Amino acid sequence: MTAGRAQDGRRLRDVLLGGGPLATHQGPYFGEFGGRFVPEALVAALDELETAYHKALADPAFSDELERLHRTYTGRPSPLTEVPRFARHVGDGVRVFLKREDLNHTGSHKINNVLGQALLVKRMGKKRVIAETGAGQHGVATATAAALLDLDCTIYMGEEDTQRQALNVARMQLLGATVVPVAIGSRTLKDAINEALRDWVANVDTTHYLLGTVTGPHPFPEMVRDFHKVIGDEARAQLLDETGRLPDAVAACVGGGSNAMGIFNAFLDDPEVRLFGFEAGGAGVDSGRHAARFSGGSPGVLQGTRSYLLQDEDGQTLPSHSVSAGLDYPSVGPEHAWLHDIGRAQYRPVTDDEAMDAFRVLCRTEGIIPAIESAHALAGAIQLGREAATWSTDGHEPVVLVNLSGRGDKDVATAAAWFGLIEDEPVVKADEGEQL
Amino acid sequence: MSTTQVRSSTGERLDALATGESPRAALVGYLPVGFPSVPGSARAARTMVEAGVDVVELGMPYSDPVMDGPVIQRAVDHALAQGTRVRDTLRVVEQIADAGAPVLVMTYWNLVLRYGVDAYARDLAAAGGAGLITPDLVPDEAAQWLAAADDHALDRVFLVAPSSTPERLASTVAASRGFVYAASTMGVTGERTTVGDRAEQLVADTRAAGAPRVCVGLGVSRPEQAAQVAAYADGVIVGSALVRALLDAPDESAGLDALATTVGGLAEGVRSARRVAR
Numbered sequence: 001m002t003a004g005r006a007q008d009g010r011r012l013r014d015v016l017l018g019g020g021p022l023a024t025h026q027g028p029y030f031g032e033f034g035g036r037f038v039p040e041a042l043v044a045a046l047d048e049l050e051t052a053y054h055k056a057l058a059d060p061a062f063s064d065e066l067e068r069l070h071r072t073y074t075g076r077p078s079p080l081t082e083v084p085r086f087a088r089h090v091g092d093g094v095r096v097f098l099k100r101e102d103l104n105h106t107g108s109h110k111i112n113n114v115l116g117q118a119l120l121v122k123r124m125g126k127k128r129v130i131a132e133t134g135a136g137q138h139g140v141a142t143a144t145a146a147a148l149l150d151l152d153c154t155i156y157m158g159e160e161d162t163q164r165q166a167l168n169v170a171r172m173q174l175l176g177a178t179v180v181p182v183a184i185g186s187r188t189l190k191d192a193i194n195e196a197l198r199d200w201v202a203n204v205d206t207t208h209y210l211l212g213t214v215t216g217p218h219p220f221p222e223m224v225r226d227f228h229k230v231i232g233d234e235a236r237a238q239l240l241d242e243t244g245r246l247p248d249a250v251a252a253c254v255g256g257g258s259n260a261m262g263i264f265n266a267f268l269d270d271p272e273v274r275l276f277g278f279e280a281g282g283a284g285v286d287s288g289r290h291a292a293r294f295s296g297g298s299p300g301v302l303q304g305t306r307s308y309l310l311q312d313e314d315g316q317t318l319p320s321h322s323v324s325a326g327l328d329y330p331s332v333g334p335e336h337a338w339l340h341d342i343g344r345a346q347y348r349p350v351t352d353d354e355a356m357d358a359f360r361v362l363c364r365t366e367g368i369i370p371a372i373e374s375a376h377a378l379a380g381a382i383q384l385g386r387e388a389a390t391w392s393t394d395g396h397e398p399v400v401l402v403n404l405s406g407r408g409d410k411d412v413a414t415a416a417a418w419f420g421l422i423e424d425e426p427v428v429k430a431d432e433g434e435q436l
Numbered sequence: 437m438s439t440t441q442v443r444s445s446t447g448e449r450l451d452a453l454a455t456g457e458s459p460r461a462a463l464v465g466y467l468p469v470g471f472p473s474v475p476g477s478a479r480a481a482r483t484m485v486e487a488g489v490d491v492v493e494l495g496m497p498y499s500d501p502v503m504d505g506p507v508i509q510r511a512v513d514h515a516l517a518q519g520t521r522v523r524d525t526l527r528v529v530e531q532i533a534d535a536g537a538p539v540l541v542m543t544y545w546n547l548v549l550r551y552g553v554d555a556y557a558r559d560l561a562a563a564g565g566a567g568l569i570t571p572d573l574v575p576d577e578a579a580q581w582l583a584a585a586d587d588h589a590l591d592r593v594f595l596v597a598p599s600s601t602p603e604r605l606a607s608t609v610a611a612s613r614g615f616v617y618a619a620s621t622m623g624v625t626g627e628r629t630t631v632g633d634r635a636e637q638l639v640a641d642t643r644a645a646g647a648p649r650v651c652v653g654l655g656v657s658r659p660e661q662a663a664q665v666a667a668y669a670d671g672v673i674v675g676s677a678l679v680r681a682l683l684d685a686p687d688e689s690a691g692l693d694a695l696a697t698t699v700g701g702l703a704e705g706v707r708s709a710r711r712v713a714r
Contacts, residue, residue, distance in 0.1 A: 035577050037545055039503050041597035041622055043574060043604060184509055190500065197502045202623040204599065301546040301572075302500065314522045315550030317499040 022268035022344065023229075028218030031341055033334035036217040037301045042197075045204040050219040052124050057226075062119065069115050073148070074105050076230065080238035085365035086378070091385030093397045097242070098368070098404040099235040099263060108371065108406030109231060109259045110141040110212060116227035118145035121208045128152040128207040132196045134161055134189035135325030135410060136168025137371075138212035143177035145210075153177040156196045158188035165325075168410065186319055189329055193303050213256025214333035217304035221333050228262025235401060236266040247401040248391050249274040249384055253376040254347065255291070255326050257333035259405035264345060274346070274391075277336060278380035280322030281349030291320035293332045294340055294347040302330065307337040323352035323414065326373035326406070354379040356418050359408070371406030372414065378402060445538045445566045446491055446591045446614035450649050450670050453490060461666035463706045464651055465489035465699060466542060466675030467682075468508065469525045470497050470515025476688050477515075478531045480695055484678065485535040487696040488703025491671065492532065493569060496525045496543040503571040505626030507676040511683060522547050526563045533564025540593060540614070542569040548581070557584035567591025567614055575611035582611060593617050596642050598634040605645040615649035615670060616642050620656065627676050628655035636668050659705030666709035674702055 028034050036046060056062040070076035078100045087096040101109040121129055129151050133139030139155040146153035155172055159181040162169050169179050185191035200209040214221045214228075239247055250267055252260035254277035267273040282290030290296055293308040300309045302317055309331040310318040322328040339345040355372060358379035362370050370378060381402050388398040408415065416422045450462050465484045469477045481492050497515040501508065529539050541560060548556045548568070560568070567590040573581065575594055585592045591614030596605055599622060609616055618639055621632030632655060639650045652665045653673030665672045681698045685691030 036574065037572050037577055038574070039571055039597070039619075040574050040595045040604070040608065041599055041619060044597075044599040044601060047601075184506070185499070185513070194500050194502050198505075198624045201503070204622060301549055303502070304572075311546070311550065313550075315546040315548075316516065 023265050025335075027222040030221070030335045030338035033299070033305070033307050033337040034218060034221060035306050036304065037306065038217045038304045039201055041201045042204065042217070045200070046217055046219065048124065049120070049208070052120055053219055053223050056120055056123060062123070066116055066119060070112070070230065074111050074115065075103060077234045077238070078103050080235060080242065082242070083362070083366045086362055089361050089365070089385075090381050090400065091388050094385050094388050095243070095397050095399045096381060097239060097247070097399065097401050099231060099401065101231060101259065101403060101405045102368070102370065102374065102407035106137070106141045106144050107409060108137050108141070109228060109262060110138050111144070112230055112262065113212065113224045113227040113258060114138070114141040114145045114210065117208070117210050117223075118149050118151065121151060121210070122149055124208065126206055126208045128154070128203070129210045130154045130156065130196050130199050130207055131210045131212060132156050132189060132192040133212070134158070134192070134328065136161070136165045136172065137326060137406065137410065139177070139179070140168055140171050140175070142210050142212070143172040143175035146177060147175045154199070155179050156182055156192040156199070158186070158192050159183040160187045161189070161192075190317065197303070213258040214261045214335060215256045215303065215305055215307065215331060221305065221335055224258050225261040225265060225335060228258050229265040231259065231262035231403065232264060232266030235263060239399070239401060243399060245396065245399070246270055246273050247399045248388070248393055249276060249398070250401045250403070251276045251278065251377045251380045251384060252403040253277070253324075253327060253373045253380075253405060254279045254332060254336060255329050255373065256331075257336045259403050261333060261335055263401070263403040264339070268344065275339070275344065276380055276384060277345055277347040278350045278376045279332070279347055280320070280324055280327035280376060281351040281354070282321040282323070284351055285349050289321040290349065291322045291328050291330065292349040293330070295349050297330075299337070305331070305334050307331050307334040308340070323355065323418070324372040324376060326371065327376060348380065348383065350376040350379045350383070356415070358382055359415060360419065368404070369408035369412070370404055371408050372411045374403070374405045377405070442586055442589050442613065444591050444614045446540060446593075447649060449491060449538050450615060454670060458707070461669055461706055461709060462490040462651070462671035463488060463662070463699070463703050464491040464493055464653070464671050464673040465678055466493040466495060466673065467678055468495035468497055468511050468515055469528050470518060470520025471511040471679070472514070472682060472688055472691065473518065474520060474524045474528065478528045479688075480682060480692060481528065481532045482535050483692045483696050484699050485532070485537045487699035489699055490537055492535070492537045492539045493542050493673065493675070494525060494528060494539060496522060496541060496547050498544040498547055501544060503624050505624045505676060507627070507679050507683065508625050511679045522551055526559050529560065529565040530563040538566035539564065540566050540569050540591065542571065545570060545573040553580040554584045554587070557581075557588040557590055561588040561590055565590070567593060569593040569617060571595060575608055578611065585613065595619055596638065598622055598632065598638055602641070602645065605642055609642060609645045609647040612647065615651045616647045617673065618642055618650050618652045618669070620652050620654045620665070623654060625654055625675050627657035627680070631655055631661050631665055635665065639669050659701040662702045662705035663709045666706040672702070672706055677702075
């Protein structure tokens with residue numbers, strides 16, 4: 001973003017918010033996006049959740065408890081790692097720092113939101129949580145929190161995904177959760193969400209829907225962002241400590257968009273920090289096989305919120321595609337849609353090939369196996385490296401902060417097949433999964 | 437709100453039944469467009485009216501029907517797989533508008549948003565449709581639709597649920613025209629052995645909030661259930677049981693026969709109800 005564009009962003013912000021900070025913007029609406037497009041039966045529960053959440057925010061005991069859990073259980077603060085050998089693939093003189101959400105308990109940023117919501121569930125007096133999952137990361141995190149806090153737990157997962165991710169199904173079962181295969185529609189993540197919503201409508205008195213990303217009806221986008229903003233808050237302080245300045249650019253992958261909102265949030269009101277979200281370009285946006293909602297979609301309503309989505313001429317949801325399970329979702333969080341429209345963040349597609357190349361580079365240069373989702377952010381950083389020379393950085397070396405949202409243990413089979421390390425294994429390119 | 441200035445064809449039908457020689461509740465029958473085929477769904481809707489349905493609810497097939505249970509999901513999946521389009525719904529409305537029953541379209545909101553809210557209202561009115569039932573649109577998000585429905589004299593059927601607070605009952609009733617759809621239970625569409633015991637109270641509460649007409653849906657599938665609900669509600673809404681009649685049949689003609697039989701039993705149930713004075 002040029003300085004002019006940053007100023008435009010600031011001016012727009014003034015118009016939209018009367019000059020208020022972007023970082024604390026509350027729902028239900030983010031510009032023309034967000035809202036609550038749900039059956040009336042769920043409105044009372046969403047109101048209850050919103051009230052409980054705002055009450056908890058005002059109660060120091062809640063943040064103390066969450067902070068304690070993050071310190072003693074999640075392993076926060078997560079480190080900030082400078083990756084100079086990887087940075088050579090990004091560009092001459094560019095410094096790259098990774099925010100290491102991959103080192104959290106359960107292996108990704110997902111735990112930040114899950115623990116926050118699970119504590120709220122206890123406060124609301126509910127005994128049961130349900131959640132959707134694609135590849136299983138959010139399901140595993142939810143099953144983990146349910147075990148820790150003594151909650152009944154049911155995870156909805158597309159039948160196709162339960163077969164492809166049998167190991168994660170076993171993990172969830174080991175943790176005491178019931179995993180329900182969803183055998184309708186496209187049998188993947190989108191349908192798992194539909195089924196979780198149906199369960200919620202029927203059992204809302206006793207059950208909380210522990211939604212895994214910054215989508216869905218209000219207050220989920222705002223609340224899930226808030227539970228993840230610790231990522232950006234920590235990274236900002238760590239980077240200032242390390243370099244004495246803010247990053248020139250922040251890169252994150254965007255499925256539903258929770259890890260991206262988490263790291264963007266701390267920089268939203270620093271117009272000089274460029275924010276980049278990288279969505280799954282799949283086989284290429286022109287191929288029609290992708291999950292690029294911004295470059296290949298249009299505004300509409302899906303699963304409770306108005307945002308950008310993949311839809312046909314009639315408004316029927318189109319299937320998404322990505323090598324990355326967690327980016328393979330036809331819609332995106334409404335706050336991202338708003339940041340896109342006001343020009344505060346830019347969203348670009350990264351193809352399967354680019355992401356897997358970056359995956360290999362990080363493995364080989366830094367000894368870190370990233371989640372394939374996070375590899376999209378790494379590939380994005382490599383794209384940014386080509387334009388970093390044009391950034392005005394007052395003579396400093398350009399600094400790119402990348403959110404390494406998860407680790408790649410879950411992706412070893414996919415990657416091994418992709419790189420031909422395993423004979424006679426089909427390349428699993430069409431994995432559907434939960435949105436990161 | 438200027439709702440009283442707009443005529444409601446559904447409301448007039450319900451009022452006529454409630455004040456006729458043998459006052460009774462209406463039977464509202466749901467079928468999705470495109471099942472078993474687009475022309476087949478028009479024939480099925482006509483069959484339904486001839487067999488005793490007073491108000492038709494035509495479903496627009498949608499890829500993500502979160503308020504529908506397995507029976508309707510199966511039919512809708514089939515309709516979409518066959519390439520059923522939004523404009524097919526308008527065509528079927530037009531084809532059955534003269535069948536003798538007001539035709540409401542039941543639709544998830546994105547389909548109307550994509551078409552254009554005002555354009556859809558205009559084309560639905562032109563096709564002879566009576567209005568919309570909107571299961572995933574609450575009045576809070578419906579400003580465009582409220583205006584378009586007034587401009588094109590269409591009914592706006594919103595839902596209330598056992599979880600609705602008195603404040604929400606009041607705002608939903610105020611935004612509705614034609615009737616208010618009371619969900620008998622917390623759940624999705626489908627046949628159930630008993631109609632939710634919160635339904636009668638919900639109807640009473642919704643009337644107390646100012647609704648002139650309240651119809652009950654979700655889980656009503658058998659004649660005795662229809663009779664039970666018809667005793668206290670202005671209409672009985674049946675969907676999955678009718679779709680099942682078509683789904684289970686070996687061919688279309690057998691399906692239409694089964695549909696007529698099912699509707700006949702339900703219509704009998706509605707007529708046999710002992711009406712509770714309002």
